[in-house]
Each structure stands twice: as structure tokens, then as C-alpha cells.
Amino acid sequence: MANKNTAFRLPEELIENLDRIADDSGATRTEVAIQFLSEGINRTIAGDTVVQRKTALTEEEIRDAFEKLSAPIFKKIEMLESRLGK
16 A cells, blocks of 8 residues: 655654654654554454544534434334334
8 A cells, every 4th residue: 555645733742752662663753653543543443442532522513413323213213113003
């Protein structure tokens, strides 16, 4: 897989730790970052870890999440009610 350049801000302490790990292991900063990002992404996809937002959800995001999560529940309730003749 080809690497693409990207840029984002990281806390200074995280960069220092990244460099320390790279120096200690003989790897480049990029190699270390790719490894940690890959492992973290894979754990998140597998459901072993959760990404925590730093900013609060907007009212619209909360409403959208509620609708997405509640739709199957309401569908099940309607199905059960129809079976019970309500």
C-alpha cells in the first residue's frame, strides 16, 4: 500500500514520546506512527476500544444518533404489537 502525505496537530508530549520510541527502536517516526495508528484503528474497528470526542455533540448529532439507534427498537415494538393485535 502506498503512503500518502497528511498533516494534523498532535500534543507536544505525544510527539516527544513518538520520537523516543522511534529512537529506541531504530524505526522512523513515520514507521512508529503507522504502526500505532494501524493497531489503534484495528482495535477500534474490532470494537475493543472506543474513540472519545473532545467536543460535545450538537443537538442535530444527538437527534440523528437517537433516530438511528431507536429505529430498529420501534420497528420491533410495532411487529410485536401487530402480533398481539394491538
